[in-house]
Amino acid sequence: MEGTHPEIPGHPTHTSTALLEKATATIQGFAPINQIHNHLCAFHFYAHDMTRQVEAHHFCAHQNEEFRQCLIYDRPDDDGRLIGLEYIVSETLFLTLPDEEKKLWHSHEFEVKSGVLFMPGVAGPIQRQDLEKVCKTYGKVIHFWQVDKGDTLPLGLPQVMMSLTRDGQLYDNLAHDVESRYNVSFAKERENRAYMKGPDNGIHPMANGGGQGLKTVLREVDCKPVESVPRIFV
């Protein structure tokens, strides 16, 4: 929750490694990554625990007009930790999902209209051209690294995350911290975004966990195909 975060264990990068990677960065192709076109800042909370809230920096690319895929970092810096990912779909696509799947997705209407979700460094009128579309979409977020717990490594199971759906959910200190760092005012943006509309069919009742908490559980399974894997490996 604080602005600082603990160091990742390990040695500083060797100069030789850094040089090698500078070379590979120049020689190789990064086509999928070059599609990433914008940075969005928002908050997520754990689908089983909304008292744990995480600032999430999304780096997003479009697959098409109705589908985006985003990498999520804990901060938008060189040493940002890759903590998760998000997929964002149009309402049309969302409605084609099987019902049980819909529960894993969350609505974006409140996040956008409240001003809390924003694109750092992008002028208001331009942001709003995009955000009025985002307002109608649904997202599926998985986090792999529980940095809010102080984990210095990505431990444990993937976590389904959810987004703000009402006033009063987001901790004030988290909100003010972001507002002051980025010199934005959520309240002012809320006014500017008052014209925006959420999903045409309203927020689907099965979205946002279907109103319930969600947790991930690990289960051991027999190795498939079973007959081909000996239980005792010699």
Next chain:
Amino acid sequence: MASSDETPGAMPPGDGSVPPGKPMTVGQYLVDKGAQITQSLKPIKKMSMHACSFAIYSHDMSRQIQTHHYISRLNQDFLQSAVYDSDESTARLIGVEYIVSEQIFNTLPPEEQRLWHSHGYEITSGMWVNPGVPEMIQKPELRELARSFGKFWCTWQIDRGDRVPLGAPALMVSPQGVNKGMVKAELIEKRDKKYEISSDELGRKREDIAVCEMINPHADYWMNAGKGFAIDVEPTQMESKPPFP
């Protein structure tokens, strides 16, 4: 409610595209370009390596996929990567893999170690390649990677036919030189043909790369236990800060 090893519910076939959806509008393209110019996108620019390899589903080892990792390094012992299903601009984001040194791996508790896989075989067999980078330049890094461990969650099971990311994330394991860890020859051939390389030849060049003397028994859990892992998403009481929902 949702499990990584469960076939998801049906979806309308649409036109078969993965994912479905209307093509990008010019307006959207312009907004995106504008943002891309204005914003610094630092963590993305930090990505310095592309690796192509193969991964296997922990809960069903007959399913093997080609993977494209776009990797950034946070320190000498830790790498993080976004994983895609191809190296093209249309590539789908299918998951995330973290890579740690042997030293860091040994500090993890056993139940955590079971979620990780070793990289020794993957590197020394020539299965892991860094397209476009001369082998000699890559060698020092490969030596370190051969002794590293990875944790790879796959969030989009495209090989299963999912046109959008469905279900719970799936744990992936690495290719190994035995048994169900062996990647099908036709998958390797197809990859090698595309990059005009020979994994076998790379494997020979890498014969002098040392792997861990003794692989920690908890890594590559399937090899000793004959078990894989699935993830279930279950309903639960939400620890709440009202109001929710």
